[in-house]
Amino acid sequence: MDKRENSIEISKTEFQKIGYQLIDTISEFLDDISGKPVTTSKSPKELQEVLGNASLPKEGKPAEQLLASASKLLFDNSLLNGHPKFFGFITSSAAPIGALADLLAASVNPNVGGQILSPIATEIEKQTIKWLAEFIGVSPNYGGVLVSGGNMANFTAFLAARTAKAPKDLKEKGLSNNSKQLISYCSKSTHTWIDKAAILFGHGSDSIRWIPTDDSNKMNTQTLEQTIKEDIAQGHQPFMVVGTAGDVSTGVVDNLEAIAAICKTNDLWFHIDGAYGIPAAVIPELKELFNGVEEADSIALDPHKWLYSPLEAGCTLVKNPKHLIETYSSHPEYYNFSLTEEGGSLNYFEYGLQNSRGFRALKVWLALQQIGSDGYVKLISEDIALSKYFAELADKHSELEAVTQNLSIATLRYIPKNLDLVGEERTEYLNTLNETLVTKLQEGGELFLSNAIVKEHYCMRACIVNFRTTKKDIEECIEIIVKAGCEIHKLLIQQ
Numbered sequence: 001m002d003k004r005e006n007s008i009e010i011s012k013t014e015f016q017k018i019g020y021q022l023i024d025t026i027s028e029f030l031d032d033i034s035g036k037p038v039t040t041s042k043s044p045k046e047l048q049e050v051l052g053n054a055s056l057p058k059e060g061k062p063a064e065q066l067l068a069s070a071s072k073l074l075f076d077n078s079l080l081n082g083h084p085k086f087f088g089f090i091t092s093s094a095a096p097i098g099a100l101a102d103l104l105a106a107s108v109n110p111n112v113g114g115q116i117l118s119p120i121a122t123e124i125e126k127q128t129i130k131w132l133a134e135f136i137g138v139s140p141n142y143g144g145v146l147v148s149g150g151n152m153a154n155f156t157a158f159l160a161a162r163t164a165k166a167p168k169d170l171k172e173k174g175l176s177n178n179s180k181q182l183i184s185y186c187s188k189s190t191h192t193w194i195d196k197a198a199i200l201f202g203h204g205s206d207s208i209r210w211i212p213t214d215d216s217n218k219m220n221t222q223t224l225e226q227t228i229k230e231d232i233a234q235g236h237q238p239f240m241v242v243g244t245a246g247d248v249s250t251g252v253v254d255n256l257e258a259i260a261a262i263c264k265t266n267d268l269w270f271h272i273d274g275a276y277g278i279p280a281a282v283i284p285e286l287k288e289l290f291n292g293v294e295e296a297d298s299i300a301l302d303p304h305k306w307l308y309s310p311l312e313a314g315c316t317l318v319k320n321p322k323h324l325i326e327t328y329s330s331h332p333e334y335y336n337f338s339l340t341e342e343g344g345s346l347n348y349f350e351y352g353l354q355n356s357r358g359f360r361a362l363k364v365w366l367a368l369q370q371i372g373s374d375g376y377v378k379l380i381s382e383d384i385a386l387s388k389y390f391a392e393l394a395d396k397h398s399e400l401e402a403v404t405q406n407l408s409i410a411t412l413r414y415i416p417k418n419l420d421l422v423g424e425e426r427t428e429y430l431n432t433l434n435e436t437l438v439t440k441l442q443e444g445g446e447l448f449l450s451n452a453i454v455k456e457h458y459c460m461r462a463c464i465v466n467f468r469t470t471k472k473d474i475e476e477c478i479e480i481i482v483k484a485g486c487e488i489h490k491l492l493i494q495q
Contacts, residue, residue, distance in 0.1 A: 007060045018064045025071050030082070030096060034468065037445030038086050039079040047077060084469045085447040085477060087462035090248060090276045090305045095467075097370050098310035101363035112357040113349040122348065125361035131368050132301065133317055135376070136274070136281045138294050143321025145351040146360040149314040150275035153300035154193045156316040156324075156352050158184075158240070159201065160298060161269035163327040165239035175202045180237035185209045185227065187219035187254060189247040191273060217250055217404075219243065221258040228266055240269040245290060246277015249452040249461065251406030253277060256292030264295070272296045275314065276463075277407050279306040280384070282377055297323075303364045306380060306408075306465045308371075313360050316352070324351045383408040383464045386474055390462055393478045399485065400478070403459050404452075411452045411459040414485035429492070431458040436488050437481070444484065447477050 010018070042050070050073070080086065082093040110118035112125055125146060133142040147153050163170065167178055175182070182203055186194050188210045198208050209231070211224045228238050241263050243254040256272060263270035272278065272293060278301045281290040293299070299317040303309035318324055329350040349355045371379070384407060391405035394412040403411040413434050421429050435458050438451045452461040460481065 010063055014063070018067060021064070022067055022071065025068075026099065029071075029075050033080055033082050034084050036075075036080060036083065038083045038448045039442070039445055040077045041443065041445055042077060050077060079448065082466075082468065083448075084466060084473045086466060087464055087469075087477075088442070088448040088450040090302075090463050090465060091311070092305055092308045092465040093468050094304075094310035095308045095363075095367045095371070097366050098308075098363035101366045102310060105359035105362045108359070110359050112359050112361070113355045114347045115345045118359070121359045121361070122345065124365050125348065125359075126346070128361040128365045128368070129315070129317065132303070132315055132364075135368075135373060136278050136293065136299070136301065137287070137290065138296070138299070138317065139319070142299075142317045142319055143324065143351070144315055144317040145324065145348055146364070147314045147316060147352060147354075148312040149304065150191065150273070150300060150302050151193045151196065151314075152353070153275060153302065153314040153316045154191075154242075154271075154273055155197050155200075157271050157298035157300060157318065158194075158197045160316075160318060160323045160327045161240040161271060162201070164297075164323045165267075165269050166237075178237070180235060181207055183207055183209060183231050183236045183238045184240040184242065185211055185224055185238065185268075186242035187211050187213050187244060187247075189213055189217055189249060189252065190242055190244055191248050191275070193273070194242060213252075217247065217252040219254045219259065221255055221262060224259070225262055228262070228268075232266075238266060238268055240271060243270065243272050243292075243296075244277075245272050245274035245293070246280065246407050246409075248276060249409075250404045250411060250454060251277060251409035251463075253289050253407070256290060256296075258292070260292040260295035263297075269297045270295060272299045275300050275302040276305050276465075279376070280380055280407055282373060283381055283384075284377075303367075306383075307364065307367065307376070308379070308465070308467060309364050309367060313364050321351070328352055379467050380408075383466065383469075386469055386471065387462065387464045389471060390464070390474050390477070393474065397478060397482065399482050403454050403457065408464045409461060410464075411454055411461045412481075413457060413459050414481060414489075416486070416489045427456070433485070433489060433492060434458045434460060436492070437485050440484050440488060441481065444480075446480050449481075 081091045110121040112118040112121045115122045129144040130140045134140050145156065147156060162182065166182060184207060194208060195205055198205050209227050211227060212220050214220050231238050241259055243256045243259040245253050260270050278299065280286050281293060297319050301315050303313040303315060304311045348357055387408040387410045388405055391402040391410040394400040395402040399415060399417055401413045401415050403413060413430060414437055415430060438449060438460055441447060441449055449460045449462050452459045
């Protein structure tokens with residue numbers, strides 16, 4: 001038998017036909033995305049009915065039929081984060097070249113865990129890491145690895161920090177053998193990944209010191225310094241401080257330079273969670289805001305946030321990549337991944353938690369070349385300007401209050417005219433009103449916002465990392481918010 005007959009193979013002619021049809025369908029979808037609802041109005045039960053509850057099929061179906069039905073299913077029943085009025089959480093509108101890159105990557109299907117399994121893919125990921133370091137203004141000698149997103153990028157750095165700063169017998173003896181508790185420090189506005197890391201990696205949530213923020217929502221570095229001294233006096237072992245470059249609620253950037261100095265004085269690992277905000281360091285006018293980034297021992301950033309990559313694409317950068325190898329390298333007898341010294345090759349399974357790894361780097365690598373650093377400066381600057389415009393319009397409107405605006409995140413509240421409540425009763429009512437409003441807007445399909453709690457006030461939160469958004473979209477959103485807010489206020493007052 002020269003060739004196996006099976007239902008999994010697709011002939012060249014059929015692949016071309018189906019592929020062209022799919023690309024045409026996707027092109028139409030992207031061209032018309034602004035005319036679609038931002039999200040489906042269907043409930044989980046309704047979506048289950050659309051999907052059906054058939055058992056696993058015994059007989060196969062034609063690929064052309066399956067892709068046509070899957071396209072319709074997705075286009076008609078998804079939240080479209082590529083929609084120009086999507087401002088929720090921190091998921092960007094994805095660069096179309098990323099979709100083509102994922103098709104190409106899946107076609108070659110390299111396993112970018114070992115160099116021998118992914119010769120050119122490994123080199124592309126290395127170059128991507130170098131370019132990302134250059135992009136944010138740190139040395140291109142930083143090493144790193146692409147991961148699924150912010151949680152994994154921060155986890156990867158957390159474990160490297162622990163290996164670097166904990167007793168050298170940690171791998172053999174574990175945490176329980178250390179008489180001193182390993183302590184990490186972060187501001188109260190830090191993303192919940194730090195809590196997960198402390199729990200999942202055996203430190204316990206009590207090992208985290210949540211440092212208060214100042215009036216501008218930055219970490220209070222005086223309190224940080226004092227807390228470290230107190231922990232040392234009590235016999236604990238501080239090992240890591242997390243600075244935030246763009247917190248998820250309001251976009252604030254900590255005083256990274258001051259945190260770096262404290263870490264240097266106390267021989268602590270300085271990690272920056274820049275999953276959202278660190279790409280803004282590419283803008284010349286914002287360089288000063290990110291002073292100190294070059295002192296970081298590790299940095300987390302997510303290309304699928306403000307570099308407009310499709311999911312999944314996170315990244316951990318480490319100043320001395322040997323710390324990654326010391327943390328993650330393992331060589332069981334069934335591994336035969338020898339390396340050539342020529343060209344400084346590496347096996348990415350030694351840089352992180354995964355052994356089998358997809359080719360995440362390709363979509364990031366291609367977008368960096370298609371857009372270029374100048375193109376990113378323009379796009380990111382425009383997102384920031386649109387966020388400021390959102391806050392300005394809210395501030396001018398008699399029924400809206402602009403609360404904060406940092407980087408590309410604006411927070412605001414709906415406040416009805418002639419609301420005669422005062423004190424705690426007023427605060428409680430406005431919190432209920434704005435929480436209900438966020439839910440209504442998310443379900444309505446006209447726009448999509450998320451929320452933030454700012455000084456005990458429940459706020460709407462718009463994060464603009466979207467190259468399709470225009471000033472007209474912002475103006476229309478203001479009208480949509482006020483109209484929905486007015487309707488909810490009338491209902492709540494009646495109740």
